[in-house]
Amino acid sequence: MNGRLTPRERFGLLLIDEEPDRVVTYPLITSHAAKVLGCTVRDYCTSGNKMAKAQIAAWKKYGHDALSIFTGVGLIAEAFGSELHFADYDIPILLNPCIRNIEEIGDLKKPDPYNDCRLPVYLESIDICFETLGDILPVIVFIPSPFTTAGHLRGISEFLMDSIRHPEEAHMILKICTEACIDLIDACMKLGAHPMLVDPLASSSVISPMTFNKFAKPYLRQLTDYMHRFDLDTMLHICGETEEIIDDIPCTGTELFSFDKNDPGQTKSELGNNTRLIGNISPEEILMSDPATISNKVRSLVTQMKDTPKGFIISTGCVVPINTPEENISAFIDASHMHGKYRY
Amino acid sequence: MIKAGIDIGSRTTKIILLKDNKTIYRRISATGWKPGETAEKIYNDSFIETGIKKSEIAKITLTGYGRVMINFADEVLTEITCHARGAFFEDSRIRTVIDIGGQDSKVIRIDPGGFVEDFAMNDRCAAGTGKFLEFLAHTLNINVSEFGSLSLESVSPEVISSMCTVFAESEIVSLLAEGAETSDLVAGIHSAISKRISGLVDSVGFEDKVALTGGVALNPGIRNNLEELLNTKIIIPENPEFIGALGAALS
Amino acid sequence: MKTELNDIVYKDPFPARIGCTEWHNLFGNIPDEFIDHYRYYRHCGKNEWNTYLYPPTTFLIYGSRYLRKLKFDNSLASLRLWGFMMNESERLFRAKQSGMKIIANMGDLGAIPPLIFSFKDTIPFYPDCYWWTPFLNESTVLFEEAERLGIGEDCCFVRAALGAYSKLAYFPEPDLGIVATGASCNDMNSVMQSINRLDFNMHWFEIPHRRDPGIYDSDLKNNERDLHRMDYQPHLKTFVIEEMHNLISRLEEVTGQKYEPDALVGTIKKINKLRGLVYEIRDIAFSAVLCPIPALELMNLEFITLSAYSDLDEAIDIAQHLKDTVRERVKNGKGISDNDAARVIWITPPADPILLNYLEDLGGRLVGTEFVINQSLRLLDSNPDPLVSLSDGLLNASLIGTTRSRTKLILRQIEKYDAEGIIISNIFASSHCSFETTLIKEFIRENYNIPILSFDVVAPGKKIQQSQILNRMTAFIETIKEKKRS
Structure with a gap:
């Protein structure tokens, strides 16, 4: 491990407003870990054991500061009954939403995280990761948020239409999605995982600020309120654009905000006094670029952001693409270690 | 009254059946890698070899390192208690x-x-x-x-x-x-x-x-x-x- | 037991020991107002950071992995104790952020904190107590850091304090470290000397060996109230007072305040309130037919007397809450043990907290302890010169005299609480355990024919050795119960 602190110790200091030894380095390595292990993405997504082994293998290779339990944002919707398409070397995508007609929402039944669909896969993966490396690494589990889940229950454009034409029903869907999210969050917490809410459909690239405020934010708030009851530092990741809703982010209740396409300096000045920031080397950059360029970009970002008043974690704007060259990720990590020092 | 005692050791598993505190059956067998299965087999074999029915067994007590792996006992005791009791019974x-x-x-x-x-x-x-x-x-x-x-x-x-x-x-x-x-x-x-x-x-x-x-x-x-x-x-x-x-x- | 807050009432469920998951679920029943109300450093006002009433899951997520394997008392008061204790690391950082001075105490185990507390906005804590962290986290990182700095497996688990000091991720850099030397165990000394080499601000405090005046047996049946009194030669007090004066000069330098004897008198009163509550809880618990509070909570409670887990006022409130809970349980004939549980005195705190769970799982219960902190359990005398009181307090320490004098503390409890067995958990590689255990057994046997079990507690992760300890404890409790049944 680089530095005299373990990632847990480092992360722990950040969360209590203390300066760690260096910037927490946390590229969002999820399905890419399957490539590191040498298994298919399909296996990664459907086997808790494989997912855990892949995460551990990726950590051994790269030495980043947290494990990430995540296969895609359709997880909870799938457990409700939506169908996803799995491929050997690509992330699962929505194939058939389970609610074809708005009248069917009464049929929605909350899934059981311990038994239904692939929810137990996450739990098994968390259990193994926590047992194997949980003393030195936080185990972060990505929880698809109510808004994004609702979009995967109805179909994304259908749900966006529902929010205009059938707002009451849209809220009913969101309510049951929130309950399902809480059940999953609860099950993950009991195993030692630290939840991070992910809400890609809530980005300004997809919806208007008004829709965000009416249909996404209140439900994110319910989740953060639930986790705050346990004194958990809550994390929210929204990939895509979020500059238009930047003022609304604190109202979600999140302590940490993981951003993507926003200007980092702007985000620091707007949020950095009250929110810890996570971001934002672009996935396209880390996939397509070369180690030297990535190294320079990381150096520049870390130098710019490490003095964020509430703290900064260097990361990627969204998940590291599966086929990212390993030397690119290593360049990211090395540059952060070299230029992100606070003490020692 | 018939009572059974099984000692599941790391190397060997031993069973004794007592009737009114007199030994009526005794067997030893290698424990192997699956102590649970060995204990169950040695227990079941005792009925085959003696003709006693399972329902006649008033109590079955387990001891030995493998005792925690079995769930068909009425009582589970450590080898300390059992060796003391057994030795004292043989010679007070x-x-x-x-x-x-x-x-x-x-x-x-x-x-x-x-x-x-x-x-x-x-x-x-x-x-x-x-x-x-x-x-x-x-x-x-x-x-x-x-x-x-x-x-x-x-x-x-x-x-x-x-x-x-x-x-x-x-x-x-x-x-x-x-x-x-x-x-x-x-x-x-x-x-x-x-x-x-x-x-x-x-x-x-x-x-x-x-x-x-x-x-x-x-x-x-x-x-x-x-x-x-x-x-x-x-x-x-x-x-x-x-x-x-x-x-x-x-x- | 009902706890009332304004008009809101929370009723504890029927007493039981429950796991992490059960507490997570039960936590949902606790009103938000209680979570909002219980705070540390109340003088800092209501901040987003000074709440502490959270279930074990919270601390599990932040790294205390062992909590998923432990069992906890299901009372609100016990949850407060756990949350308060587990939160101490963060609390020390918040103290420093709020402008308070942080003073590390090592080796004196409770004798000096009253003096620290008498200085305004100055907080004592014990790096020694981080010896539990590797067990609670199921992690060897602190030991690895200590090894990197030259102290390895041949030193007891207290070497975790060296690791913690080096990393400064478990507590902030102390403004001063007070390290007890002299009659202080070798392992502790080697750790403290290694910390000293790291260039931290340190003050060496010499503790003299407690010379017995030669009276041993006469007080076996005496001292109903003061189970903790040790005899010593009076001239030693003068030496300790002088050491206190040296320390005071250093504290005045660090805090920028003048020592006020009246302030210390006031602090002693508060410390005595805390110690008195702990004494009463122990007495109620050890005397009750059904033990009203589990052994692990009793150990956590006993250690609150060292430095109040860095917040004296809140510690007193928690101890009062626990006392009310325990008294209520006894009054209603409720407890967490069976009425034929084997009555056991536990000597030397187990580094592995699960061993205290095992005691109750196997049908035993605690009726006494000698957790090497006798000096923190005893009420301090009220003397016009509070330094005389503190010095007397220090000279009652468990480990600074002969083993025979330490055994007196155990013999009194055997007599008073009708103990049926003794467990001595040696700290692997600890210098004092290696010779004391044999002597303690011998001295107990001079007076009582009582089963004594001793074993070495091993480092985290050694599952086979842990199961061997469980096997021995099982045989031991069986032994006691067989005899009771006959």
């Missing part, structure tokens, strides 16, 4: 029980009522257990069952100074190379294990009569060594390997 004069098992050894002091007063265990290190003997028998390329009679032939026992099984093996190999007699080496091994045991006895204190139980009790060489070190006569109960199962069945 016994006040100290030395049990040298496959992977551990223990010394138990019993009060005049047959209850455990104090005990000490060595389960950290192979030295002082049956494992020590087996390991070194393998080095000497002989069967451990020959150890007893071989040691009695010793004229000038070798001194094995290492307490660690691995280092003891190195010592024996060097001594063999120097021309040491197998009987003298075996006597030396017995002496090493007995010293270890007598140290365990000292930590608990002993009181006459002293009994030796477990499979190693059948080794006259070790009994002789211990008698010399403790300066007392040692009782070997009948069927010493079954004392734990007997104590379990008596519960």
